Amino acid sequence: MTSLPQDPASSRFKLGEDDKPIVMSAGFILVILAVGTIYTLYTQGTATLLSPEYLLQQLQVGAFLGIVAAGMMLVILLGHIDLSIPWTIAAGAMMATTVGGPMAIPVGLGVGLIVGLVNGLGVAYLRIPSMIFTLGVNAVMRGLMVAHTGGFAPQTAATDLMQYLAVGKILGIPVALMVWAVVSIAVMLLLQRTAVGKSIYAIGNKEAAAYLAGVPTKRVIVTAFCLCGMLAGLSGTLLAGYSTKAYQGMGDAYLLPAIAAVVIGGTHILGGRGRYLGTLIGVILIVLLNSVLSIMQMPESGRQIIYGTVIIVMLLVYGRGRKVTS
Amino acid sequence: MNDIRVRLSQNAALLTAIAIFILSYVFYNMNHPRGFSVAVLIQNSNEVFTLAMVAMAQTVPVLMGGLDLSVGAIMTLVNTIASHLLNGSPLQIALGMVISLAAGAACGFVNGCIVVYGRIQPIIATLATGAIFLGLALFLRPSPGGNVDDDLSWAATNDLYEIAATYGYAQNGEAAWFQPISWIPVPLVLLVLVAVLVWLPFARSVTGRTVYAVGSGEGAAYMSGLPIDRAKIAAFTLGGFFAGIGGLYLTLQTSSGNADIPQAGAYTLNSIAAVVIGGTSLLGGVGTAIGSIFGALILRTISFNFRIFEIDPLMQPLFEGVVLLAAVSLGAFRVLRVKNTLELFR
């Protein structure tokens, strides 16, 4: 039996059976909001969390994580990981502010791109496991930034444009959110509609097969790492705009949440499977969870436990891998 | 003869690690004002022991083809538990040690169960449990502190002589037969004991082999009728146990407990680096915990050398980063030798 003509949309865009993670995460976001609202109703008598201002503010703050996670997702889909995110963010921000002026943002992106390029070359050409190579690159970036700060007394003030992109608003909508939206659309198009995107999935599934099919695997890997680094650099420049300055360690808080957001969104940690919409929702989940825990003044111990439990429970509900039998 | 060649080539990575360690360690001692002395050896072995244990802990899941991002957290949790328990009568102390190690193993067991029955990828499951373990550690020790038996912590962090002198063995350490070994640092003895009494038997047990088999190919291991689930749980449990030893030793070394989150992260990441430098493949199936011990030794020896040489303090992190990057990139030479590109994809 040959196949009947498919619904073109589903055959073109379908990347696996599961919309489940997306639905589940969205449901969980509602749970978080509900719990937080009950808390504020009880303590303040207001339902602040449901106000558009609060939600827009969360999305604005979420944009920084969201942009990082978008890049991280590309790399995770390949079956790799980028642990150099923290100091790529910091380096992007610090170099952008050091240069200042109209070149600030291009330099921030460029630094990220270069880090990503190094990562990509190490992973694709030297074939050093990304887990460990990017770890080393992170250490090198930290070293460079420490030397930079100590030796050159760099300028750290964000330019007006950086600040505008991070905290400005158009018709009440944060500009950072729009930047995130642009990045999201670009990544979504890349993954669903371009040869590079499809190659990313192919490599994540079976690199040897993709290679033998004539996919330029090395170039695709380098591209994905470059994009990941560049997005981290972008996030760094925006973050610097948000705090009006760059400082060391500003990226430390983004690595694990980015991985968690990607995975909670249903992307398989070993690569090959996952939808960008999931990552988007995963980011929102993480940002709201953090915010609500902070609002509830949860002590750090409780936060860590809840954080870990949420990841496990989410994955248990929808992410159970297939049992290997043959 | 042919066999020796086969064995050498199969263990090339381990042998390289050993050679690098010996070279860099001899170099350090030669440049140290008191190089090749017992005091230096004791100091070095104290510094290395916990990382070596955590690296061994990381090795077992890695051999199985998974990563354990919770080893640092388990070490930290056991550290906080032990800091509450290691005092009182000898019996109480002994019980405290047993409970601490059991707690480490239990954490590993929980990881194993989540991976096996929850069917969640190890790397992400342990990322999550790691957060939970750290939360528990913070709960047990909201701020650093603890009350650890002084004698014990002194004896555990010195040479065998101090043990004998503290606890009155071997005529307070003066017995003639004891002299040839009295200088050996306790952590070194512990390291060898753990390697010989725990790791080697495990590697030669059916469960241990199944760990290698799963790392080599889970489907094939299942088809071969191997007890995969048991091996996975055992691997994580053993990993937790090793991390627990590390945490226990850290407690003795610091006489306190500290739920230090950055430190837990640093140990986890260093353990992965140590495993890779020690010649274990992150893809699983190939390697040994002995190699990881040498990986940990190499990592530590790199920082030993920072204390000997004149390097601008603000350039040190850069230097360290470059050396780390170089060390983990050693495996890249393999790529140059591979003539069949398909062999790269695994």
Add this chain to the structure above:
Amino acid sequence: PNKVSGPGFDAGCFAPWTDDIGYFQWDKREGPHKIAIVNGFVGNTWRIQMIQTAKAYAAQPEIASQIEEFKVVSTGTDVAAQLGAIEDFINQGYDAIVTIAVSPEGFDRVIRLADRNDVVLVPFDNVLDTDKVMQVNKDQLEMGRMYGRWLLEQFGDKSEGKILEVRGLPGNSVDRDRNIGFHEVMDASGGNWDIVEVVGNWDDGTAQKVTADAIAVHSQFDGVVVQGGTTGAVRAMLDAGHPMVPLAGEAENGFRKILAEEADNGLKAISIGQSPGMVSVAMKAALAALDGQVMPQLISIPIPATRYDELEAGKNYWPDLTDNFFTVNEFPACGVNITAREIMTNDAENLE
């Protein structure tokens, strides 16, 4: 060292923490000495400023002549590595080791070894919970109390209100002590204070985010206390249009820059600093101890506080310099006169 009784040497600089503190005296030995600094974490401006200060201080002629070898290492956040480095320097025959402890506990062994080998070990900043070594620090409890006293002073006869407390790194003793000191004063005031605690990790970005969250939920606070990351927290208040209320914060240049601008808008704040320049005092104390002087076990460094109405550009803040560094660097009582400006611009002139 020998336990002796006071008074100690140069009490103007090496002020004893309390009156009942013990005193140490080491045997005098001839210089020049070998001195090491064992730093833990490196990777924020405070630590880099600290290392720069230490280098600059050691290079000053009267200090340089007393030092034969001077080494600085950073061991990261790993306590075993830090203990190892200290022990290694003891083994290498260093005379004094100055350190910022990764953890307030766990140094028993190196303290014992230092004593055996007659090495002067001087923890500062993050000090140890022990009275067996000579330490240099500011009184963090007192700093917390100062936050409280400042707020109460500004509140005048107000006796209730909602206060935002942005705390530091969880599990750290400094965070713990400042929190305890602050609550102590607020509780003692008898007022009805609703204190909302959030965790800012002493980091501008995090402080900014959690402050924004807290404002979104609680809409208004009557006072704010920030342990660190003050610039970020105040930014969040500005962004949210939160009215400027009494505030106690750190001594970051950025915070003081904002403060200078916003003081007129009601930002009645005090800026209390933990100075990286403290390292010079710790080094000086080590040298004095090697010189055989009687030293207090716990040396208290005055807590430099600057009120909003005392700000003076070019003196206690620098509008032309970056936000990140810490304004307080010099300790005139100790003859430590390296200003933050000198430290942060010594290699390259990079002004706004």
Add this chain to the structure above:
Amino acid sequence: MSTAQRDPIQAHVQLTGVTKRYGGVTALDNVDFECELGSVHAVLGENGAGKSTLIKIMSGVVQPDEGEIRLNGTPVSFSHPAAANAQGIVCIFQELSLLSDLSVADNISIADPPRRFGLIDGKAQRRRAEELLARIGCEDVNPMSRVRDLPLSRRQMVEIAKALAKNPNVLILDEATSALTAADVETVFDILRRLRDDGISILTISHRMHEIEAIADKCSVFRNGRHIETFQQGARSEGEIVQMMIGREITAHFPPKPPPPDAPKPMLQLEKYSWEDKLKSIDLSVGAGEIVGLGGLDGQGQKELLLGLFGVLKGTSGQVTVQGKAVDINSPQDAKRAGVDLALIPEDRKTEGLMLPMSIADNLTIASLKRLSRGIFVDGDALTAAVEDGIQRMQIKVGSNSDPVSTLSGGNQQKVVIAKWLMTDPKIILLNDPTRGIDVGTKQEIYRLLRNLAETGASIIYYSTDYEELIGCCDRVAVMYDGEIVRELQGDEINERNIIASALKMDEAAE
């Protein structure tokens, strides 16, 4: 028929009413089946007929949805392969189950290693491996070497040794000889005959009819998950069997060869083509429209030749000329670019040919994404059309083309691999044993397809471990030995005797 002559004494393993469904697919449909002690029982059927599923049920890999298994008359149920092994049912699976990072000795004793003090006894294990390897004529394999380092054919022999180590009562081979050369197959068959004479029941699945003739006592044919018939070997003609299998008549085995063209335009020319010590100064010319077979024992450099041409091997030397132009091919990407137009059907479809969890459509189009793109975006309509075309052209049995390709049976998976490359309109097609594990019907489709492609002017280099295919399909056969082409056979010279003689480098025996 199978149920009619039930003999409770002889029936060793007996399945009654077994049904297995995978989602909507009924892999086995109410199957009754039994095999007897002391006989070799062959199971035949098209791809996807349910053969693998049958033996997976017998060996405890999967559990039936309905039905019963009896062993010596007692009902049993195996929850995992080890349970079946414990009852003496040992299976060599279609997909090898060796652990490539472990040593040969470890693998042979993997299930039940000799132990001392509870720990594995390395020495005893090694002795055991040496004995078993000697028994199957594989003394050349060092028991300490890693399986990863062995060629596929040796690995399959190790798999057989491993099965023998378990002392089976029932030995099941699912296409276990598919990668073996004729000589190895003979050795294995000798062992199987001996085992049968010792009273063991043997169940074998093979798509090679001549092997079944050589070894089987009884045959059962499956079709569409149903057991069609069981008969004594020889009781049915080959044609009848094939008809049973595919439910229709098959006329000729191989499509007729056209007469050799006078002077075919050379499409691909190799001069002094060498790589490491695996390829030694190879000269070969393939004309347009020609199918050139590669013969010889397994592991004589045939695969390396194909991989080298496709740009996978580093450091090849010598001259490669494609369509009259000297080319330098350093990667598969180079190989498929316009002007070179190479395609390679790789050896192992599961690891080299397919991304198993991805959809059929994605797998089909992965090699032609560039030509299906407009600008940087993939053209959705062109892609859908190309997928439909590919499925049609290769007659791939699919439910929905957005299903994961892993849900297809082995033969259909292989068709996906071929269709993927046909989409790129290759001029030169390299095939590395493409019919491994594929049923007769599908094989014939492939033969016909190759011939059609050749007729449209494509050049084909065809490596096969099956001599019949070389004889039936190829215009010319280059026989390789130790990295060299020792002989080129043409026209009537292409016969089994010549191929074997050249493969063993017995020049004088040839002709």
